[in-house]
Amino acid sequence: MKYPLKTLKLDLQFFASGSTLFELKQNMATIGQQLQKVENELAQKAIDTTATMDEIKALQTSKSDLQMRFNVIKEQHDQMEAEQKAKFEANQSIKTIEDPKQRVIEAKAELVRSTMIGKPLSNEVLQVLGDNANPATGGEKLLPKTVTDTLLHEPFVKNPLRNISTFTQETNLEIPKISFQLDDDSFIGDTETAKEIKATGDTVTFGRHKFKVFVPISETVLNGTNTNLVATVDRALESGLAAKEKKVAFATSPKTGEEHMSFYSTQSAIKKVQGENMYKAIKNAIADLHEDFRDNARIAMRYTDYANIIEFLANGSATLYNAQPEQVLGYPVEFVDAAINPVVGDFQYSHFNYDLAMLRDRDKDVKTGVELFVLTAWIDHQIKLKSAFRIAEVATTP
Template sequence: MNFYQIKKNAMDMGDELRQANEKLNEMLANPQVETADITAQQKVVDSAQERYNVAKKQMDKAEAEEKANLKPDKNAVQMTPEQKKDKAFAELVRKTMAKEAVSNDIYQALGDDDTTGGNKFLPKTVSTNIITAPAENNPLRDISTVTQIPNLEIPRLSFTLDDDGFIQDKDTAKEIEAKGDTVAFSRNKFKVMVGMSETVLLGSDASLTSYVNQGLQNGVTVKERSVAFNPAPTKEAEKHMSFYDPSNNIKTVTGADLYEAITNAIADLHEAYRENATVVMSYKDYLKIIRTLANGSATLYGAQPSEVLGKPVVFTDAAVKPIVGDFSYSQYNYDINTLYDQDKDVKTGINYFVVTAWMDHQIKLANAFRIADVASK
């Protein structure tokens, strides 16, 4: 057995001992339980305690040998910085799953020296990878802003003059007057759970690191996409994050068909936003437009979407209605105070590495966007 298998065996023995003790306490609290049954359960507890003690000694011995093997060897092949990070992150995951404390050495190897002494946050290197390099696609990442700043407050406009008379778009002026000239990002908690089998957990450092990072990246990205394009948010704290929620007062522009609705929406934007506008829509809706415009001709099918609609186009099935606007006024912000934990599904035996994060999506100016829709007949 390798070190991690020995450690898992000790953990299993510990769980068995805990369950036996809990059952004994329940029996003691029940006056209807016979004394003979209590005596029998006490023997079960004693047996579990002896087995745990032996397993714990084996684990302590194996851990001591593991630490001894980690001492520098002059003849050993030196690990690359990437291999060191993989090893450190794999240790972070395994210690979390084993409910053990993560040492400062691991944080330092991952680029976080924890100088405050109170850090329970995924180390900076890992956090940066998860937030900035996802595999799942959130199209807003390429056109929106993504930051990681605690208690972030920013101005609604990127610049100001000594008076607000320079704002030619009167609707924008009214919005700033109503909402204030700064945007304060809030902390909205969500969890990402990466399920893994024991073979993954006991596998190589590189495989474990890649597997967990991929799962965390995908979970974070799907959350970003879902809150921004939720057609009917039910959570009060997430309503301001959705382009479609009525509370954000994003204007809907209609047309006889989808093509006319989108072009009308582009034209309806003030020139300050129209210059940098992007169309975010589903590919299914785009094909409807092409079929209508092509009228049996194949010419348009080879044209770039930006040539057809006159503005850059980004596709996502999450966009139930096309959104047109300057997406520099859409911003995600993460609070760095991320926590990690572990859980286990006792029915399937799958272990979960759980990350609790805090994120907010702010639509800094509603007047920078329009929703395109077909006029009802």
């Protein structure tokens, strides 16, 4: 017994409504194959002169029936797929993520992807990342506060100076050279410090020195998981900032305009103290510091120089190899491969400042075709008191 077409369609919709999306796909594939088979048979019968009209009509009826079944199931499939997609997208809303860390990862991933395709960030993402820009004024390319804080204060690849130097993020920063005042304004314990302040003034004004960090992003990473995308970009940006910080602070041939940032530049003119070997040079340099600075002294030096000191002091004994650097040299040590000569002193007077306005943008490496996520930042490193530092050198033999 044949069903009326309307009744059959309603029955099929009822049957399809109880199926899963996967089952509907399977049903579409099955009926589609049957429909294709009937269409092929009908084409063959149409050109077969021995075929009767009843056979052709039967195939036409079968084709119409299968086509209607296919359309009903496809309609239900498309509706269910759209509903599930909408539900998935709603569940993926950053606001619905309970874990704060995961919410930031999702927002960072959106920031990177939006930057790479030139799409403005949503207000939702800006709120999660604590945006410090006003999109209405074209500030949407500014790096949001949460991202900036992560780069400056939670580095994946660390600049050893971040453990001992001062780091801030302020625009047009100006600070006093000394962090305390005495009733007798003319009293400063260290005569070198007194002379320095008299010659250069008692405040430090930070400038803006532009640099860029380029992060290559492959399509695989860009279209991959949010966690991996964020980790890849953050790691590269953090490494770029750390490399720039170390480069300017220990440059032996600073770029024009960046001379004041380096401990080794003639403009900084930090006092050099010598010794017959590296161990004695460091000891002499620390001893040469005024006691106000010596109490908080740290040593920035290459690990290879420290290893040579251990070898010199051990004299065949293995005891010193297990000792901490502070036990050997008397003061905490930070190993920096760029420190060609050890720098000793109170590193709170080494001050790095980033301008608030970090920019994000995209570029393309025309040589490789790789897309680049670009960070533009402005940095300044001020040695607030040169007299708080010494450079240890091995005396040359006359």
